[in-house]
Amino acid sequence: MPIEKLDNGVEKVQILDKDGNVDKQLEPDIPEETLIQMYKDMVYARKLDKKAFKLQRRGDAGTYAPVQGEEACQVGPAHALDDDDWFVPSFREAAFAISRGYSPVKLLRYFMGDSYGSKVGGTNSLPVSIPIASQLLHATGIGMASNIKGEETTSIVYFGDGATSQGDFHGALNFAGVYNSPVIFFNQNNRYAISTPREKQTASQTIAQKADAYGIKGLQVDGNDILATYKVAKEAKERAENGEGPTLIEGLTYRIGSHTTSDNPSRYREDEEVQKWKEKDPITRFSKYLKDKGILDEIDMKKIKKEIEEDLDKQVEKALEMEDPELEEMFKHVYEEVPQRLKKQVKTAEKRGGDR
Numbered sequence: 063m064p065i066e067k068l069d070n071g072v073e074k075v076q077i078l079d080k081d082g083n084v085d086k087q088l089e090p091d092i093p094e095e096t097l098i099q100m101y102k103d104m105v106y107a108r109k110l111d112k113k114a115f116k117l118q119r120r121g122d123a124g125t126y127a128p129v130q131g132e133e134a135c136q137v138g139p140a141h142a143l144d145d146d147d148w149f150v151p152s153f154r155e156a157a158f159a160i161s162r163g164y165s166p167v168k169l170l171r172y173f174m175g176d177s178y179g180s181k182v183g184g185t186n187s188l189p190v191s192i193p194i195a196s197q198l199l200h201a202t203g204i205g206m207a208s209n210i211k212g213e214e215t216t217s218i219v220y221f222g223d224g225a226t227s228q229g230d231f232h233g234a235l236n237f238a239g240v241y242n243s244p245v246i247f248f249n250q251n252n253r254y255a256i257s258t259p260r261e262k263q264t265a266s267q268t269i270a271q272k273a274d275a276y277g278i279k280g281l282q283v284d285g286n287d288i289l290a291t292y293k294v295a296k297e298a299k300e301r302a303e304n305g306e307g308p309t310l311i312e313g314l315t316y317r318i319g320s321h322t323t324s325d326n327p328s329r330y331r332e333d334e335e336v337q338k339w340k341e342k343d344p345i346t347r348f349s350k351y352l353k354d355k356g357i358l359d360e361i362d363m364k365k366i367k368k369e370i371e372e373d374l375d376k377q378v379e380k381a382l383e384m385e386d387p388e389l390e391e392m393f394k395h396v397y398e399e400v401p402q403r404l405k406k407q408v409k410t411a412e413k414r415g416g417d418r
């Protein structure tokens with residue numbers, strides 16, 4: 063495909079196809095150790111997903127939103143950006159967080175209902191955001207602030223296809239366009255917003271073309287191709303830092319698992335569709351790329367997987383051993399100054415015996 067131009071003018075970028083064939087002309091120049099780390103991060107996220115699911119099923123964790131199938135949308139851009147760039151997640155970005163160096167304990171504690179998981183102070187990251195699309199406004203604002211301060215940092219914000227139906231999506235893109243905010247709006251178009259399919263979300267042919275309405279650049283990328291997500295994020299960052307403003311990237315991907323641990327996708331989609339997407343798996347094709355380049359072989363990959371499993375087991379143990387937080391902790395990392403009404407609610411709950 064390399065760069066395909068759709069009849070509406072939108073560009074669609076693919077570098078590594080589902081069989082692991084690479085377009086040499088578009089192949090980004092990524093150092094070998096970064097490529098290995100990208101592979102490790104993808105594998106880590108996939109295994110964390112499985113663990114989190116099991117923890118929820120046995121009652122040790124709450125609702126979890128799986129990443130399976132969407133790892134390339136996150137790990138590619140995470141490695142294309144710098145540590146001082148801002149990471150503004152929704153709730154399905156465990157793979158980006160792993161690449162950013164978040165401790166898996168922290169990620170797991172979030173899903174165990176501990177606000178320690180939202181403690182991101184000291185890094186240029188925002189905590190998980192559950193209200194759909196609200197975080198887009200924060201990303202635009204962070205970008206505007208960095209312009210005012212004269213800093214050279216880019217914000218990347220993640221959101222799903224469903225989020226594009228919220229007013230906040232349009233407000234954020236409009237402001238970002240007008241104020242030339244250095245933001246990458248990364249839309250993970252995983253085809254569903256819980257049970258609502260993408261075609262019921264918008265009559266637009268693509269999500270990327272919505273950028274036109276705000277006078278900003280928009281493009282599509284094969285979201286299961288880590289070389290392409292890396293490249294388009296890197297170019298969007300360069301544009302942002304050259305004062306050329308925001309970019310809307312539509313990552314074409316698929317949610318292989320359920321929406322969250324409390325969803326049953328077999329009620330609204332066919333297994334045949336899931337199987338078709340499993341053949342486009344982002345880790346399988348990247349593994350082939352690494353093997354073909356002689357960077358990793360089957361034995362290296364087995365070793366990496368084993369090491370990750372061992373590490374993950376330790377992290378899960380640590381997360382399970384942590385004391386449950388005090389009730390007041392719930393709001394501690396959310397507000398600089400906890401509002402009176404919330405303090406009052408905490409007191410009332412404590413009087414009731416702290417039943418959470």
Ligand SMILES: Cc1ncc(C[n+]2csc(CCOP(=O)(O)OP(=O)(O)O)c2C)c(N)n1
Binds near residue numbers: 192221222226250256
């Ligand atoms: C403002 C708001 N409305 C409704 C919900 C309930 N809700 C949680 S996830 C979700 C669907 C989100 O779909 P999408 O934006 O496509 O992201 P995905 O879950 O597919 O990653 C909804 C409606 C919410 N969290 N926030």
